[in-house]
Amino acid sequence: MKRKKNHFENKTALVWKMAIGSAFSWELAKLVGSDHPYLAPLSVVLCLQTTIDQSIRYSFHRIVGTIIGVILTAYLVSHLDMNGWILGLIMLGATFIAKWLRLDETVLHQVALTIVLIFTFERKSNDYALDRIVDTIIGAVIAILIHMFLFPPDFTKKAATSFEKLTRQLSEILLELSHWIQLEWGREKAKMMEDKINLFSQELHNTKDALNMSSKSLKFNPFSKKHESILSMYGMEIKKMNQGYQYVSTIVGTLKEWEKEGQPSSYDQMEVGNHLKTLSEFFENLEVLQQNELKKEKETDLQGLLDLLPSKMLLNSQPSYKLYRDSFYLETKKLLKSLL
Template sequence: MKKDKKDFANKTLLIWKMAIASAISWELAKLAGSNHPYLAPLSVILCLQTTIYKSIRFSFHRIAGTVVGVLMVSWFVSHLPMNGWSLGLLMLAGTLAAKWLKMDETAIHQVALTILLLFTFERKSGDYGFDRVVDTIIGAAVAVIVHMILFPPDFTKDAEIAIKKTSHKLSVLLGEMANWVDDEWGANKRTEMENRRKDLLDDLHTVKDSLNIASRSLKFNPLGKKHKEALSSHKTRLKLLENGFEYASAVIGTLSEWEKTGTLSPIDQTMLKTDLQVLKDFFKDAGSSDINQERREALIDLLQSTLAVPHGQNSEVYRNAFYLDTRRLLQRLK
């Protein structure tokens, strides 16, 4: 429900920005003497992207592609017959030139579009090419400015929500692993745990994507400075979650092999359950607030106090593997 509301709000904001920027760019194009002012709103519509950074990049490629297209075609248009073969020849030459200039795919598309429109309209209006360049610059500039000053996009909150969700899932997984050791030993829980682990991995990928989008949304964002610290905190939490995921993955494998031997002493059962429950609480907190140094040290001290490995025979290799994974996690959390 919250996601639907967020999407609705974003679409509503995009509509308002598009309408306002289109109106402003049209009037500015007319003031600049353009006979084709509709070209400015066209650039607005195309250049309004998800983030300011993407809008600037798209605007740059659109302007560059338009300039190259105009320079390549303006003279040839009046000297070539107006048919599909002439259009194809001009488009081939223009786009190959864009490739030779090492323009990216977006700019190549803009070159092709400019060639098509020039080929169609330049004969009817000799100033179409000039207007297209000027109006493209006006529309792109207006789109970026409106994007920056009118509720600039900021996705740090979305990243925070994704981190909280993933932190909760990791905590639940560790809790299920504790229950496995305590109450469900011998119930062959590996498949269920593996499915949970894969689901958690998908969420980690979502968090990374959300952080990347949030990071890009702060570029050229006039309000971005106050959120950069929060973004840095989110990246630290992601690192914690990645360490926790690697730990849980390793321990699931260890417990699965251990379970096949059927040997789990009451001492091992208590110690494993305690460690997993402590980690469950730790990673639950990791998604809702910063884990300060005192909190980390308290966790490490608590776990290290339980890591005295008792001697055994059949189960010793699995016990040692579990404690080795736990010690490795603690080192990463420091």
């Protein structure tokens, strides 16, 4: 529901930006004497990309491509016959020059587009080539300014939603692992848990992408300081999710092999299950925007669990299934150290 709302808000902002930017750019182009003011709003529409950074890059490539196309085409068009073969030869030469200069692929597209339009309109209006350069610059600049100061793109909420979903998934996996050893031993839940961990891995990848996109969306955003600090915290917390993924992947393998060997002692079932429940509670409450008091409380729980692990390993001296029990405690100890 939140994702649909954010998507709707982004589309609404884009509608307003295109309308306002087109109006201002048209009037400004007319003000500077353009006979083809429609070229300015055309640039506004094209240069309004997903993020400000992408808009700046696209605008630069569009301006460079337009200038190159005009320089290489305007003179030739007025002295050559207008037909498809001439158009193709001019485009081939101009785009190869742009490629030789190692310019971006977007620039190549803009060079080709400019050649087609100049080839079509320059004979009808001698001012078209100059207007195209000036109006393109006007439209690109207005698009960037509007993108920066009118509802600037910010995908922090989207990243937060994705992260919250991720923490719930990991918490549920840990809780199910606890139920497996305490209540459902012998039901061969390994395959089901492996499938859930694979889904978690995909969501982890999606969340990293969302955080990356959010970070890019704040570049050149004049109002982004608060959200930059939030994203920085998410960046640190995602490392804990990585550790959690490695942990559950290993623990499922350990429990799978342990289940094949037989029934663990009631002591092992109780202790292993309780450790997994504690970890489940920790990840359930792992939210960057929560109150610091709650977070410190959960960290204290993990520290207490870490302090108890060595003594629990020594207390439980039963020789049966020692390999699996010790493997679980060692992996848990490694995870706890990475979380604290």
